[in-house]
Amino acid sequence: MRPDQPAADGYADRMADTPPGTPLPPSPAPAAPSVGQAARMPLRRLGWRRFLALAAVVLLIAACAVFMVFTLGRSLGVQALLIGVAAAILPVPVLVACFLWLDRYEPEPLKYLIFCFAWGAFVSTAASLTVNEFAAGLFADWGLPDALTGVLVAPFIEELTKALGPILLLVFRRREWSGITDGLVYCGLSAVGFAMVENILYLGGLGYASGADRYGPVTGINQVIGIFILRILLFGFAHPLFTSMTGVGLGIAARTADRRVRVLAPIGGLLLAMMLHGTWNLLPTLTQATGEAVIMLYGFLGLMVPVFFGMVGLAVWLRAWEGRLTERTLPDYVRAGWLSPPEVAALSSLGRRHAARSWARRVAGDAGVRAMRGYQSAATRLALLRDGSLRGLDRKPADQERTAREERELLDAIGAYRSFFVGRDPQAPTGIWDGSRYHLRFPDGTQRAVDAPDEPVVPIPVVLAPAPPPPVGYGPPPGWPGLRSAPPWPPGHP
Numbered sequence: 001m002r003p004d005q006p007a008a009d010g011y012a013d014r015m016a017d018t019p020p021g022t023p024l025p026p027s028p029a030p031a032a033p034s035v036g037q038a039a040r041m042p043l044r045r046l047g048w049r050r051f052l053a054l055a056a057v058v059l060l061i062a063a064c065a066v067f068m069v070f071t072l073g074r075s076l077g078v079q080a081l082l083i084g085v086a087a088a089i090l091p092v093p094v095l096v097a098c099f100l101w102l103d104r105y106e107p108e109p110l111k112y113l114i115f116c117f118a119w120g121a122f123v124s125t126a127a128s129l130t131v132n133e134f135a136a137g138l139f140a141d142w143g144l145p146d147a148l149t150g151v152l153v154a155p156f157i158e159e160l161t162k163a164l165g166p167i168l169l170l171v172f173r174r175r176e177w178s179g180i181t182d183g184l185v186y187c188g189l190s191a192v193g194f195a196m197v198e199n200i201l202y203l204g205g206l207g208y209a210s211g212a213d214r215y216g217p218v219t220g221i222n223q224v225i226g227i228f229i230l231r232i233l234l235f236g237f238a239h240p241l242f243t244s245m246t247g248v249g250l251g252i253a254a255r256t257a258d259r260r261v262r263v264l265a266p267i268g269g270l271l272l273a274m275m276l277h278g279t280w281n282l283l284p285t286l287t288q289a290t291g292e293a294v295i296m297l298y299g300f301l302g303l304m305v306p307v308f309f310g311m312v313g314l315a316v317w318l319r320a321w322e323g324r325l326t327e328r329t330l331p332d333y334v335r336a337g338w339l340s341p342p343e344v345a346a347l348s349s350l351g352r353r354h355a356a357r358s359w360a361r362r363v364a365g366d367a368g369v370r371a372m373r374g375y376q377s378a379a380t381r382l383a384l385l386r387d388g389s390l391r392g393l394d395r396k397p398a399d400q401e402r403t404a405r406e407e408r409e410l411l412d413a414i415g416a417y418r419s420f421f422v423g424r425d426p427q428a429p430t431g432i433w434d435g436s437r438y439h440l441r442f443p444d445g446t447q448r449a450v451d452a453p454d455e456p457v458v459p460i461p462v463v464l465a466p467a468p469p470p471p472v473g474y475g476p477p478p479g480w481p482g483l484r485s486a487p488p489w490p491p492g493h494p
Contacts, residue, residue: 057115057168064122068197071129076204080212080220084204087224088196091232095240099188102315104350105322106178106380108185112169116186119165121193124158128194131157147285155242155277162190162239163246163270170250170266178384181318183251184244191243195236203227237308238280244311245273257392280304323349326379329386338411339379340433343418347379364420375417382410 073081096117100107135153136146166186170177177183207227212220249269253262283299286292326347333339346356353376360372385407394400432439438450 053172061115061118061122064126065118067126068122068129071126072197072200072204076201076209080204080209081200082204083208083220083224084200084202087203087207087228088199088232090228091236092192092196095192095236096189099185099192102181102319103185105181105319106377106384108176108182112173112176112186113189116165116169116189117193119193120162120190121197123165124161124190124194125197127161128154128158147288150281151278151285155274155281158194159242159246159270159273159277162194162243163187163250163266163273165190166247166250167266170254174254177251177254178322179255179318180248180251181315181322183247183249183254184315184318185247187243187247187250188240191239195239198239199232202231238304241304241308241311242273242277242280244315245276246270248314255388255391255393257395276307320349322380323347325387326383329383329390330379332386333382333411335436337433339414343379347376347383360421368420371417371420375414378410378413378417382407382414385410 072084076084132149132154136149139146139148166183169186203224207224208217208220210220211223246266246269249265249267249272252265252269256262256265279299280303283296287296326344330339330344330347334341334344346352356376357369357372360368364371385403388394389403389407394403439447440450441447
């Protein structure tokens with residue numbers, strides 16, 4: 001693959017099938033560095049202001065959690081609460097796994113995922129429950145039907161509070177957002193947390209408690225099963241689907257330099273989430289008021305199902321787009337001599353990444369797999385960093401300096417991971433990539449320069465020549481990507 005040419009399909013899928021060759025001699029290559037240590041963005045100092053803000057957020061979530069446990073326990077009773085919790089937790093691992101699958105190219109830090117889930121589960125539910133109960137009492141005093149709470153108030157307060165957690169991440173941790181995919185993941189996990197606690201109320205209260213009080217525990221369990229099938233198995237996607245609209249808006253805002261888009265995109269996504277939520281709540285209200293079950297059926301099949309599959313299609317397409325981002329941005333580093341063509345080609349799809357890890361296991365064992373995972377994570381972060389720089393996201397000099405520092409640290413991490421593999425595969429000729437050609441040494445001792453093939457056959461076959469400073473900022477510096485002359489053989493090799 002030449003530096004400016006995408007890899008042909010199928011080449012990396014064959015990488016793991018190369019023959020094992022002769023036993024490898026002991027290698028002086030260093031041990032694989034820790035993935036979390038090298039591929040992670042540099043940490044900022046925890047000043048007293050950031051410490052107070054972090055402490056305030058943790059205390060807020062903890063206080064809301066205590067409030068929800070006390071409120072649900074008092075209204076449902078201990079037995080109904082435990083049954084509701086057990087039933088509501090069942091779908092959570094499946095839904096969380098779906099969002100983690102969507103985030104496989106560039107996984108987000110675990111602490112931010114937990115934060116979004118906890119925010120939706122406790123802060124959003126506590127605020128929504130308080131506001132909804134207040135609105136219901138107000139409507140009752142005015143002689144208005146209680147159903148107005150679900151149609152007019154609940155969509156507004158629930159979608160707003162579910163989105164506040166991801167919005168805080170966008171404001172204070174914008175560099176952790178790589179685009180719409182991250183918006184879907186963060187907002188989706190917040191919605192899953194919210195839905196889990198809301199389901200406790202329905203399963204434990206409307207399900208077990210109401211049935212057990214009137215007809216006994218068996219009836220209560222039967223009602224729990226019925227509500228579980230209807231509310232979770234059939235409509236369990238509702239809250240994540242609503243809030244995903246806000247996630248799209250936040251993701252667009254995270255990757256644009258236009259200030260108007262940064263403001264309007266989240267507002268538009270949030271309004272769309274509220275309208276979709278309100279429409280969904282309106283359907284059963286109209287069905288009950290008119291006695292026409294066809295309203296709910298048509299609303300479900302004509303609105304929710306198309307929107308659901310449309311959002312799933314968008315998420316899958318965005319996931320593939322995130323993989324192809326490496327093919328669009330990393331060739332700059334290939335031409336500058338920081339990466340070789342096969343490295344970029346081996347990053348462009350999950351299948352190719354899996355093939356590269358299989359190759360790493362064959363030539364370097366389990367430690368090689370860990371090093372390859374770290375390499376892939378660092379390279380993906382580098383592609384996102386370069387893409388953000390080209391989009392003009394770093395307007396302030398301090399942001400540009402931080403981007404340059406992060407870029408250099410990621411390149412150093414990539415070099416450390418690469419050093420684990422160089423010379424370990426007996427099927428690959430050893431040599432140097434200088435940014436335009438390979439300088440290879442063959443088994444008969446001859447050395448020659450070779451152009452990059454259209455289809456590379458191994459992911460990391462060569463040592464890189466010393467490279468100039470990386471391409472940082474809004475454009476290449478003067479003279480970039482001019483390269484130093486590459487020696488025909490890496491110093492120190494026999």
